[in-house]
Amino acid sequence: MLNFSVAKFGGTSVANHEAMTACANIVIADPDTRVVVLSASAGVTNLLVALANGQSSEERIRLLSEIRQIQENILSQLKDESQVRSEIEKILAHIAQLAEQATTNSTEELSDALISQGEMMSSLLFVQVLKELNVDAQWVDVRTVVATDSHFGKAMPNDEQTQIQSDALLAPLVQQGKLIVTQGFIGRDPQGRTTTLGRGGSDYSAALLAEVLKAKNVLIWTDVAGIYTTDPRIVPTAWRIDSMSFSEAAEMATFGAKVLHPSTLLPAVRSNLPVYVGSSKDPQAGGTWVTREPQQRPQFRAVALRRDQTLLTLSNPSMVHAQGFLAQIFQTIADHKISVDMVITSEASVALTLDKTGSASSGTELLSTELLAQLNEIAQVKVDTGLSLVTLIGNELHKSEGVVKTIFDTLESYSIRMISYGASTNSICMLVNSNQANAVVNTLHKNLFE
Numbered sequence: 222m223l224n225f226s227v228a229k230f231g232g233t234s235v236a237n238h239e240a241m242t243a244c245a246n247i248v249i250a251d252p253d254t255r256v257v258v259l260s261a262s263a264g265v266t267n268l269l270v271a272l273a274n275g276q277s278s279e280e281r282i283r284l285l286s287e288i289r290q291i292q293e294n295i296l297s298q299l300k301d302e303s304q305v306r307s308e309i310e311k312i313l314a315h316i317a318q319l320a321e322q323a324t325t326n327s328t329e330e331l332s333d334a335l336i337s338q339g340e341m342m343s344s345l346l347f348v349q350v351l352k353e354l355n356v357d358a359q360w361v362d363v364r365t366v367v368a369t370d371s372h373f374g375k376a377m378p379n380d381e382q383t384q385i386q387s388d389a390l391l392a393p394l395v396q397q398g399k400l401i402v403t404q405g406f407i408g409r410d411p412q413g414r415t416t417t418l419g420r421g422g423s424d425y426s427a428a429l430l431a432e433v434l435k436a437k438n439v440l441i442w443t444d445v446a447g448i449y450t451t452d453p454r455i456v457p458t459a460w461r462i463d464s465m466s467f468s469e470a471a472e473m474a475t476f477g478a479k480v481l482h483p484s485t486l487l488p489a490v491r492s493n494l495p496v497y498v499g500s501s502k503d504p505q506a507g508g509t510w511v512t513r514e515p516q517q518r519p520q521f522r523a524v525a526l527r528r529d530q531t532l533l534t535l536s537n538p539s540m541v542h543a544q545g546f547l548a549q550i551f552q553t554i555a556d557h558k559i560s561v562d563m564v565i566t567s568e569a570s571v572a573l574t575l576d577k578t579g580s581a582s583s584g585t586e587l588l589s590t591e592l593l594a595q596l597n598e599i600a601q602v603k604v605d606t607g608l609s610l611v612t613l614i615g616n617e618l619h620k621s622e623g624v625v626k627t628i629f630d631t632l633e634s635y636s637i638r639m640i641s642y643g644a645s646t647n648s649i650c651m652l653v654n655s656n657q658a659n660a661v662v663n664t665l666h667k668n669l670f671e
């Protein structure tokens with residue numbers, strides 16, 4: 222293990238010149254930070270996704286000018302914008318050209334080529350911001366390092382190939398003592414085409430790079446000072462958790478806490494890489510360390526909320542005593558590259574929720590008419606929306622006596638559509654009506670935490 226950190230700055234942290242300067246100061250204050258991984262400036266990826274979906278020429282002009290404006294705000298505050306401006310102009314022209322192509326032929330491949338451009342711009346601008354603070358940084362095109370498969374929109378990194386490329390290209394630069402600035406979220410497939418790792422994937426990129434470079438840790442700088450017991454916008458009395466385990470953090474990320482992309486924990490767990498989450502606007506405020514051995518493992522750790530859940534109920538009387546019914550359903554859903562979340566079965570039906578984080582960068586609807594038609598051939602399908610998933614995260618939840626009674630007592634006055642208990646020792650999931658979700662989170666937090 223080498224004695225340096227990989228730091229990742231999220232979209233709000235690089236949203237404008239002032240925010241970028243705060244990040245640069247964090248890098249300057251911590252000489253151990255040798256690799257910087259950036260998201261696109263806040264809002265840019267959404268605008269690029271809209272362009273990738275194909276737009277009228279009027280709409281394209283509007284979206285492009287919004288993207289330009291975000292870059293312009295940063296450029297105009299640089300002391301010397303000349304060199305980086307010409308690079309940004311080139312990228313903007315490229316975006317315009319791809320966006321036009323997307324109107325006639327919108328493919329996932331084209332989409333990734335387009336939505337990867339946000340990270341290209343933010344990383345170029347950040348190098349100049351550092352330079353103007355007298356820090357010499359080396360810009361690296363992360364696609365020369367992060368190798369992936371060709372699953373556009375949600376590409377899987379090829380760990381071995383990434384290791385080889387990192388050893389050849391990136392590690393030597395770090396060893397020479399260079400400060401590296403590169404992009405999160407994107408990679409390259411074996412044919413040399415740009416891919417993306419799925420929305421929010423920059424955290425994952427940072428953890429991957431830290432792993433292949435054998436860094437001592439990953440610092441995730443975002444807009445909140447760590448991971449909280451629940452979303453403080455829903456429960457103002459929520460508090461920051463100073464130290465938590467990988468498995469607790471993985472459950473939180475999976476079940477809705479937006480601070481960390483769920484895949485971030487894969488390399489971290491694999492390589493026992495501590496992950497820190499802190500606020501780039503307020504680095505002094507402290508943050509959360511996610512490690513293998515946290516200071517404590519309390520029974521109740523946090524409550525996560527994920528809105529906008531889709532519940533599918535599939536019924537078929539011939540499922541009774543039959544074999545292979547579930548296999549057929551899961552295969553059909555898997556063929557559409559969708560991951561399933563909660564599953565409950567009864568005699569002749571199965572109810573399941575679909576996981577949005579499993580979907581592609583371009584944000585195409587999970588439940589396509591094609592998928593529905595295929596499922597309809599297997600069973601009668603009912604689709605429920607307007608649901609939210611509330612997850613209680615903790616430790617040894619399956620063993621603790623009375624946990625379920627406590628939860629049911631606490632939630633007496635709410636209707637719980639589905640509950641999943643026992644599969645994980647770290648979580649209990651409840652599906653509730655979205656209009657009751659905040660109240661359920663509040664009640665759980667109040668009764669179990671405060």
Ligand code: ASP
Pocket residue numbers: 231232260261266267339405406419420421422423424
């Ligand atoms: N820019 C990408 C997104 O908005 C990746 C990231 O920010 O992590 O999803």
Ligand code: MG
Pocket residue numbers: 231232421424480
């Ligand atoms: Mg993010």
